[in-house]
Amino acid sequence: MLALTACAVLAGATSLLAVGEWIADAPAQLLERLGVRPDPLMPERLLPAGSTVRRLPARIDADALDRAVGRWFADRGPVTAGLRGLAVDGKSLRGAAKAHGRKIHLLAAMAHTTGLVLAQLDDGEKTNEITCFQPLLDTVADVAGLVVTSDAMHTQREHAEYLLGRRAHYIVIVKGNQKNLRKQLKSLPWKEIPLQGRTKNIGHGRSEIRRIKVAAVNSLLFAGARQAIQIKRRRTDRKTGRITIKTVYAVTSLTADQATPAQLARLIRDHWTIEVLHHVRDTTFAEDASQLRTGSAPRAMATLRNLAIGALKRTGVTNIAAALRRNARDPQRPLGLLGLA
Helix, strand or coil: CHHHHHHHHHCCCCCHHHHHHHHHHCCHHHHHHCCCCECCCCCCECCCCHHHHHHHHHHCCHHHHHHHHHHHHHHHCCCCCCCEEEEEEEEEEEEEECHHHCEEEEEEEEECCCCCEEEEEECCCCCCHHHHHHHHHHCCCCCCCEEEEECHHHCCHHHHHHHHHCCCEEEEEECHHHHHHHHHHHCCCHHHCCCCEEEEEEECCEEEEEEEEEEECCCCCCCCCCEEEEEEEEEEECCCCCEEEEEEEEEECCCCCCCCHHHHHHHHHHCCHHHHHHHHHHHCCCCCCCCCCCCCHHHHHHHHHHHHHHHHHCCCCCCHHHHHHHHHHCCHHHHHHCCCC
16 A cells, blocks of 8 residues: 555655555556555455545554655666765655644754655654754664765754764864854954855856855864855855855865865755755655645655655656656556666
8 A cells, every 4th residue: 555655656646645546546567566455346446445545644653654665766777976964854744734733843864965854853843854854864774984964953062072082083064052062163364264166056047156265174173074164155146246245164974185175065065955856746746735634644654755755756857747747647657666677
């Protein structure tokens, strides 16, 4: 039943009603492949009832499902040389709520280059992203050598010590929640440090120039910090001509021998590819519009969307919406993507 649901999501199903409809229309050969047997008394298949389609994701162990999907991706991810980034970021399921109206908020870890979600966790009612950071990464079997990136919320000394203890690296943005550290970074002699990189990008109605400077450090108020980073972003609105300049500071445990300024700039920029995942789930799968609220169903469907997106990206797909439409035209395609053909 879970495999049927996953195949339906890979064919573009955005709701449990759509999942049930896809199963009802699936060819007999596919159903038999996934364990749906013929009725011994009637010349038809014993299709799961609509209530069963709804009940399974609501009652499933969501933690176990996320671990299984994460391991599936980890076992099939490409072996790449060089620095590998792992982005940690959270997303709320805006249309879903648990008891007492609590919005469901999921924290996920996604590989920069592949877009595969290796871990996901519900923040829970009495916790938040900060307290879930370590439990989230505990579900990733091996983070040694990975460069974990996150936003300023996770610029926490405990997080840094945890990552160093697991032989991973970090790059964290430093804002007002670490006032003393930010003060240290701002006081460095940046004017005397030469420019070490410049990139220009055009898109979304604006042009952006990013300049990076990096300084080796050994006495910052942050565990394992080896380099300080200053990035200046100059954005120009191409319609109004309005210019904004913003200075961003970051620290990393990577030494100058381990990462060049260009590599650091790329890792910082690639962190935000996790927002692309969130955007696809919202726009292509209508996740924020979903008002699914029963049990584990909202999280389980989010996990299956991660699975669908990742399975497609593994084959080089860049247009997820077009790939889902293609899958909808041939029910056998999802089987191949999941290795079930």
